[in-house]
Amino acid sequence: MxxxxxxxxxxxxxxxxxxxxxxxxxxxxxxxxxxxxxxxxxxxxxxxxxxxxxxxxxxxxxxxxxxxxxxxxxxxxxxxxxxxxxxxxxxxxxxxxxxxxxxxxxxxxxxxxxxxxxxxxxxxxxxxxxxxxxxxxxxxxxxxxxxxxxxxxxxxxxxxxxxxxxxxxxxxxxxxxxxxxxxxxxxxxxxxxxxxxxxxxxxxxxxxxxxxxxxxxxxxxxxxxxxxxxxxxxxxxxxxxxxxxxxxxxxxxxxxxxxxQRIRWASKADKYDDKRIFIVLLLVYLLNVFFLAGAVAAFFKTTWLMLVLLLLLAKVLIEFPFVNSVAIFFGRQKLMKYFPFLQPLHIGYTIIAGWLGKFGHYEWKGRRIKK
The missing domain is CATH 3.90.550.10 (Spore Coat Polysaccharide Biosynthesis Protein SpsA; Chain A)
Structure with a gap:
């Protein structure tokens, strides 16, 4: 973190x-x-x-x-x-x-x-x-x-x-x-x-x-x-x-x-000649996987639930000022009130899209593309 x-x-x-x-x-x-x-x-x-x-x-x-x-x-x-x-x-x-x-x-x-x-x-x-x-x-x-x-x-x-x-x-x-x-x-x-x-x-x-x-x-x-x-x-x-x-x-x-759409975007992650972005994407993906692992562990040990919630709060506090400054430029600042509440959804989609981008397939414009 x-x-x-x-x-x-x-x-x-x-x-x-x-x-x-x-x-x-x-x-x-x-x-x-x-x-x-x-x-x-x-x-x-x-x-x-x-x-x-x-x-x-x-x-x-x-x-x-x-x-x-x-x-x-x-x-x-x-x-x-x-x-x-x-x-x-x-x-x-x-x-x-x-x-x-x-x-x-x-x-x-x-x-x-x-x-x-x-x-x-x-x-x-x-x-x-x-x-x-x-x-x-x-x-x-x-x-x-x-x-x-x-x-x-x-x-x-x-x-x-x-x-x-x-x-x-x-x-x-x-x-x-x-x-x-x-x-x-x-x-x-x-x-x-x-x-x-x-x-x-x-x-x-x-x-x-x-x-x-x-x-x-x-x-x-x-x-x-x-x-x-x-x-x-x-x-x-x-x-x-x-x-x-x-x-x-x-x-x-x-x-x-x-x-x-997001699986299509993720599908090229391992094709980047620019390895710097691959490292960034890997870091973000592993962080989100940790949240999932922590959520699963919370079913067996309640202390994990507190840890996951604290880290989720930290994630929101880390990201909010950055995204808010971008939202101001684009005239979308009103959307920021939803930002904290959509974090679990964002974590879930990142894990799914990242995995299927590597090992799955997707459809786009009526075409089916396999990895």
Whole structure:
């Protein structure tokens, strides 16, 4: 617990020290290609494109490339129907490049790679079809890119503020992950990011041979690529801390979807070339396993119950100031009243998702992926 407390204090200090980016007065001029892999997103396409059309970045300086990944709904017809007078939209079908029954591990990586190959932009920005954006999103990313000569930019992501137990739990868990992401990238402690809001130079993608050597892993189009670029450009990887850069996405709506999502995230833990993050994940996992072991032991000896409760209280006191500071940035501070009460649920899901991420399987977008 002492080591864990030191780790969280380190993240908290780094988060607070990370300066918020102030957009320069001079407008950026880099051409951006927004790449989106979409599968069965008929309910999100219209909102996605309207949000992208509302960007204040000059329409002549960005294009939108959406790659339909073998959708079985009306995603592709909807993409073909879209007409914008000034925004450049390029819909592509992945099936024109690869059949769904082909023996590849990650269709999403293949879709993103296909989009990048068709992109005209110097700067690639990736996001997801269920995301929505502040009108200054692209302007802020472009300004940060030019101000820092960045090769790779991790940027903030949050969930729509809903009021179910599942959505509140996801939001709080994700706030923690975002704080750790920002702190670790700022301090270059380890590589961490989320594919819903990334930017990287097209030339850097090709220089590290894109997804080569990580294309056999179903997940990891974000963090595994990030570390490849970090190894090539250790001083060119940044976290963009600015509220206008926040991307908002939908939380999953069922516990089954939630567990499959988190198992998918956990499935790449032992594939990280960056062993520093593996050590951090192992520490966190073992701490949570200890709580479970203590709870089981409490059935046989009541002194264990007191120990577990004291350590649980310590865990809340250690984490709360850090997560609260992140929640303030994202405008989610009201959720913190639920934070202490959701700790047992968080411990349980961490143990289950971590175990099944290593030894189980998961379903995503109608596909079943085995470890």
């Amino acid at each position: 002492v080591v864990y407390a030191v780790l969280i204090a380190y993240y908290h200090s780094a988060w607070n020290r990370l300066p918020e980016f102030v957009l320069p007065e001079k407008n950026a001029s880099v051409f951006i290609s927004v790449i989106i892999a979409a599968r069965n997103e008929e309910n999100n396409i219209n909102g996605l494109l309207q949000s992208l059309y509302a960007q204040r970045y000059p329409k002549a300086l960005y294009e939108v490339i959406i790659i339909d990944d073998h959708s079985t709904d009306n995603t592709w017809p909807l993409l073909q129907e879209q007409r914008f007078s000034s925004m450049q939209v390029k819909p592509l079908q992945l099936q024109d490049f690869i059949e769904e029954r082909s023996a590849i591990a990650s269709y999403k990586k293949k879709a993103i790679e296909t989009g990048i190959n068709a992109a005209a932009g110097t700067l690639i920005v990736t996001t997801d079809a269920d995301c929505r954006f502040n009108p200054m999103w692209l302007q802020t990313i472009a300004g940060f890119y030019e101000a820092n000569n960045a090769k790779f930019i991790a940027a903030p992501v949050t969930f729509h503020n809903q009021h179910t137990l599942l959505s509140v739990f996801q939001s709080l868990d994700f706030l923690t992950l975002q704080g750790i992401t920002a702190a670790s990238v700022y301090k270059r402690f380890h590589s961490m990011c989320n594919g819903a809001n990334l930017a990287y130079e097209k030339s850097a993608f090709y220089e590290v041979n894109g997804f080569n050597n990580i294309d056999n892993i179903a997940s990891g189009d974000d963090m595994l690529l990030m570390h490849k670029i970090f190894k090539q450009y250790p001083n060119g990887v940044f976290y963009l801390k600015n509220r206008a850069a926040i991307v908002t996405t939908d939380p999953v709506t069922t516990w089954k979807q939630f567990f499959h």
